[in-house]
Amino acid sequence: MLSSLELLISAPVLNVQLLLDGIFIGAVYALAAYGLALVWGVMNLKNLAQGDFVIMGGYLAWMLVNQGMNPFLTLPIVAIAMFAFGWAIYRIIICRVIERDLFTSLLATFGLALVMQQILNQIYGPEVQSINAGFDSLAIFGGMVTVAQVKLITLCITAVLAASLVCFMKMSRMGQAIRATAQDPRAARVMGINTDRVYAFTFALNSAICGAAGVLIAMIWVIQPFYGIPYSIRAFVIVTAAGLGNLPGVILAALGLGVAEQYAGFTLGAQLQQFTVVSLLVVVLLFKQFQRGRKRQVLQ
Amino acid sequence: MEAIIKCHGVSKAYGGVIANEDISVEVPPGRITGLIGPNGSGKTTLFNSIVGYHPTDAGSITFEGREISNMTTQQISRLGLLRTFQQTRVYKRMNCVDNMLVSVPDRDDAFWSMFRGYPAESTRRAEQLLDFVGLYQKRYLTSGSLSFGQQKLLEFAMALMREPKVLLLDEPTAGINPTLINGLIDRLKRAVSELGVTLFVIEHNMPVIMDLADNIYCLANGRLLAHGRPDEIQNDERVLNAYLGTHHGSEAA
Amino acid sequence: MTGSLPKGILYGAILVAGFVAPILFPGYTFSIAGLWVMILLALTWDIMGGQMGYNSLGNVFFFGIGMYTCMIVQVGLFYDVAEYTAHSGAVNVHFAPGQYFTGLTLGLAAAAAVATLFALVFGQLILGLRGPYFAIGTLGVALSAGELFGAWPFVGGGGGVALPTYPGEPDDRAYFFYVLCMLLAVAAFAFLKWLYSTRFKLVANAIRDDEEKAEAMGLHTKRYKNLGFAITAFFLGISGGLYGNMIGFIEPLEVAYPVVTFGIFMIVMCLIGGKGTLWGPVIGATLFHVVRQLTWTYMLGWQWVALGGLIIVSVVFFQQGIVGWMQEKWPEWFGIRVDEKSSMDDGFEAGTAKKEAA
Numbered sequence: 001m002l003s004s005l006e007l008l009i010s011a012p013v014l015n016v017q018l019l020l021d022g023i024f025i026g027a028v029y030a031l032a033a034y035g036l037a038l039v040w041g042v043m044n045l046k047n048l049a050q051g052d053f054v055i056m057g058g059y060l061a062w063m064l065v066n067q068g069m070n071p072f073l074t075l076p077i078v079a080i081a082m083f084a085f086g087w088a089i090y091r092i093i094i095c096r097v098i099e100r101d102l103f104t105s106l107l108a109t110f111g112l113a114l115v116m117q118q119i120l121n122q123i124y125g126p127e128v129q130s131i132n133a134g135f136d137s138l139a140i141f142g143g144m145v146t147v148a149q150v151k152l153i154t155l156c157i158t159a160v161l162a163a164s165l166v167c168f169m170k171m172s173r174m175g176q177a178i179r180a181t182a183q184d185p186r187a188a189r190v191m192g193i194n195t196d197r198v199y200a201f202t203f204a205l206n207s208a209i210c211g212a213a214g215v216l217i218a219m220i221w222v223i224q225p226f227y228g229i230p231y232s233i234r235a236f237v238i239v240t241a242a243g244l245g246n247l248p249g250v251i252l253a254a255l256g257l258g259v260a261e262q263y264a265g266f267t268l269g270a271q272l273q274q275f276t277v278v279s280l281l282v283v284v285l286l287f288k289q290f291q292r293g294r295k296r297q298v299l300q
Numbered sequence: 301m302e303a304i305i306k307c308h309g310v311s312k313a314y315g316g317v318i319a320n321e322d323i324s325v326e327v328p329p330g331r332i333t334g335l336i337g338p339n340g341s342g343k344t345t346l347f348n349s350i351v352g353y354h355p356t357d358a359g360s361i362t363f364e365g366r367e368i369s370n371m372t373t374q375q376i377s378r379l380g381l382l383r384t385f386q387q388t389r390v391y392k393r394m395n396c397v398d399n400m401l402v403s404v405p406d407r408d409d410a411f412w413s414m415f416r417g418y419p420a421e422s423t424r425r426a427e428q429l430l431d432f433v434g435l436y437q438k439r440y441l442t443s444g445s446l447s448f449g450q451q452k453l454l455e456f457a458m459a460l461m462r463e464p465k466v467l468l469l470d471e472p473t474a475g476i477n478p479t480l481i482n483g484l485i486d487r488l489k490r491a492v493s494e495l496g497v498t499l500f501v502i503e504h505n506m507p508v509i510m511d512l513a514d515n516i517y518c519l520a521n522g523r524l525l526a527h528g529r530p531d532e533i534q535n536d537e538r539v540l541n542a543y544l545g546t547h548h549g550s551e552a553a
Numbered sequence: 554m555t556g557s558l559p560k561g562i563l564y565g566a567i568l569v570a571g572f573v574a575p576i577l578f579p580g581y582t583f584s585i586a587g588l589w590v591m592i593l594l595a596l597t598w599d600i601m602g603g604q605m606g607y608n609s610l611g612n613v614f615f616f617g618i619g620m621y622t623c624m625i626v627q628v629g630l631f632y633d634v635a636e637y638t639a640h641s642g643a644v645n646v647h648f649a650p651g652q653y654f655t656g657l658t659l660g661l662a663a664a665a666a667v668a669t670l671f672a673l674v675f676g677q678l679i680l681g682l683r684g685p686y687f688a689i690g691t692l693g694v695a696l697s698a699g700e701l702f703g704a705w706p707f708v709g710g711g712g713g714v715a716l717p718t719y720p721g722e723p724d725d726r727a728y729f730f731y732v733l734c735m736l737l738a739v740a741a742f743a744f745l746k747w748l749y750s751t752r753f754k755l756v757a758n759a760i761r762d763d764e765e766k767a768e769a770m771g772l773h774t775k776r777y778k779n780l781g782f783a784i785t786a787f788f789l790g791i792s793g794g795l796y797g798n799m800i801g802f803i804e805p806l807e808v809a810y811p812v813v814t815f816g817i818f819m820i821v822m823c824l825i826g827g828k829g830t831l832w833g834p835v836i837g838a839t840l841f842h843v844v845r846q847l848t849w850t851y852m853l854g855w856q857w858v859a860l861g862g863l864i865i866v867s868v869v870f871f872q873q874g875i876v877g878w879m880q881e882k883w884p885e886w887f888g889i890r891v892d893e894k895s896s897m898d899d900g901f902e903a904g905t906a907k908k909e910a911a
Contacts, residue, residue, distance in 0.1 A: 096870075097868070102684050104868055107608075107864065108868045112865060115862055118857035121854075233692075233696070271703060271704035272700070272704050274696075274700045278693045282697065285679075285682060
């Protein structure tokens with residue numbers, strides 16, 4: 001551990017590698033976290049199956065690529081398919097739990113996460129998979145740092161997706177309805193907004209965002225049926241740290257988490273990378289609790 | 301007589317909105333003191349400041365001569381200063397008797413007190429108090445199945461079970477069937493005369509508070525507007541204007 | 554519900570059946586021991602989850618802590634732990650019967666103590682979290698503990714470690730651990746039966762229904778939460794130590810910190826049986842375990858899908874559980890009724906008398 005720290009100091013260019021990798025992966029986390037912030041803020045649903053939607057999107061894309069499709073073409077197809085899937089899940093399960101107490105929805109989505117990861121496991125097997133998009137790597141700093149071109153491309157795609165989401169929420173009729181419902185569902189209902197449809201759309205949109213994130217993850221990293229829960233945890237870390245309805249905060253927290261993870265993996269070893277993520281969750285929760293505690297309030 | 305609660309210059313702002321400004325109030329023991337004012341005049345905020353629900357910005361609050369403005373709700377309530385909520389709060393999935401029994405004060409802070417059973421006299425006392433508020437028949441029903449008014453009565457009985465010195469009641473008659481209000485007034489008065497509890501009451505129903513209280517404070521826009529006996533308040537120009545004025549204001553807005 | 558004699562007969566019958574069952578069906582000793590472990594897991598989850606409304610997703614944390622503590626004490630009393638674990642316990646070490654039983658006894662005691670200590674320390678931090686934050690926070694603690702132990706070579710790391718071998722016949726070993734599991738579950742049940750007759754239960758229920766109100770009424774909510782957490786950890790710590798020895802092999806993710814198996818089972822069992830009741834967890838655990846044993850191996854990998862489905866269905870459609878459903882159906886069995894009498898014979902006058910006396 002000390003030796004890897006020394007390495008970082010003696011070869012500063014390695015930091016660039018870690019920073020870049022952290023940013024590339026963090027950008028994708030930001031997508032999934034934004035989806036979580038959306039359902040959390042709008043329908044007060046803490047979705048523990050968030051990461052499994054991501055992984056499912058990744059597998060759908062992987063399947064399509066195996067059929068000979070261009071990896072980038074799969075993105076819209078997967079997003080649409082996941083949108084439909086999310087809508088169906090809302091109608092079957094979510095609509096029955098959102099009005100209930102929060103543990104109900106937490107546990108129901110946890111059950112959903114189990115079902116999804118096990119079905120993926122049954123269909124695709126437990127092996128680690130990834131999509132080869134067929135790009136080279138750029139070598140910079142005299143070959144000390146390598147950047148896969150595909151990572152750059154996914155970063156651009158993420159930025160475009162995020163920007164269009166923001167525009168959608170600001171401009172479109174549905175986006176306005178979603179924001180109104182988030183503020184006060186009862187008032188929105190009185191004003192003639194069909195909140196049930198808004199909820200369904202929000203959940204489906206979240207599912208589509210997660211699906212898109214999954215496609216990107218499959219291209220720049222690996223997917224495996226049981227990798228869902230860590231992504232859910234990451235999304236929770238990011239949203240809890242950033243707060244709801246705070247897009248710049250979500251992006252910053254996501255990039256920060258991505259970088260922190262890369263550094264932890266490098267200095268502490270790959271075994272402790274997962275540990276870093278989950279213990280960060282606990283740390284963030286406790287920190288928030290401490291902040292509130294001084295105001296005689298609690299996290300609710 | 302020395303006041304049991306003394307607020308001096310209490311101020312509280314919520315992020316720029318001033319809810320209470322420089323309010324001084326004294327509650328004499330063994331009596332009923334009223335607190336009135338138009339909606340949004342800061343009555344509940346003052347209650348919250350007294351019982352330690354949030355920190356105050358300035359001023360001192362003493363209870364029996366002891367500074368309490370920096371204590372937590374739990375510490376304050378253990379001193380014998382309790383409040384009930386505007387929206388009733390009872391333990392909805394427990395039956396009425398259990399609601400009462402859990403409100404028995406901890407006699408001491410000993411570790412073993414957490415494992416105490418319930419002596420027969422506690423249960424008896426609980427049933428007496430339930431009888432007192434007219435819930436004896438329903439004492440084995442879960443409190444969540446009671447009507448809003450009944451829950452309010454139960455909350456009152458729970459507070460009495462706690463043997464408070466002072467009880468802060470936030471709109472005790474709101475949501476209660478008008479035919480039962482007279483009975484409730486009678487019970488509040490009996491709580492004072494028979495149990496020696498001091499009451500500090502927020503109330504919107506003017507005839508009720510005029511009948512109930514020995515002296516009344518009136519708030520408007522977060523400031524203390526008037527203070528006096530019910531008949532004085534009733535004839536106070538400023539109080540009248542405050543109520544009518546805000547009505548005009550809200551209509552204009 | 555009924556007289557004390559039939560109840561006594563019921564308890565006696567369960568105890569006798571418990572002792573006799575593995576003798577009658579020696580092939581199933583391990584399965585039935587598993588049932589007692591499940592009952593214990595459900596009972597302990599219900600202390601915080603059912604009675605107090607603090608739904609933990611990470612109770613297996615204490616289970617694993619107990620398991621590892623027990624192992625370290627058992628081995629550490631007589632050998633060098635690091636050397637032992639370096640060989641996954643496969644080094645040729647022999648534990649004499651005296652050493653084995655001393656180690657096990659002290660190990661279980663240490664497991665209980667350390668788990669309780671962790672509960673008190675962690676309780677200070679995470680019991681301030683409420684509702685879903687508590688659930689997610691405990692989940693985080695359990696997951697990170699699993700990852701941490703997996704990266705800690707001293708306790709065997711991710712590869713795991715075998716526990717000292719029982720000095721005796723395999724059948725004796727099975728019955729030995731079976732009886733210990735049963736006694737632990739019975740002891741926990743008896744303790745909770747008593748605990749739920751004291752002030753603890755009422756305050757716990759009050760915290761579940763409205764913690765803010767409980768604080769406003771001056772209840773020492775924090776002490777009760779710490780106490781509930783500590784009791785949970787105490788029993789889970791012992792059961793972790795026992796279970797590790799029964800399995801004979803410890804590994805961090807699947808055995809010691811099984812967040813998505815035992816961690817979820819205990820919640821599902823409480824939900825099925827009816828959380829917040831004494832018998833609910835027992836009934837739920839029995840039902841769940843029997844069904845799982847009967848169907849698990851026949852589902853060819855789809856059992857986990859079925860488990861997830863079961864969670865969703867029980868949460869969405871049947872959250873009150875069996876006992877809760879009975880309470881709704883026959884409230885009068887549970888004493889939920891309107892009294893015929895409209896008031897007490899000697900009304901409030903006693904209140905006056907009391908005041909005068911004081």
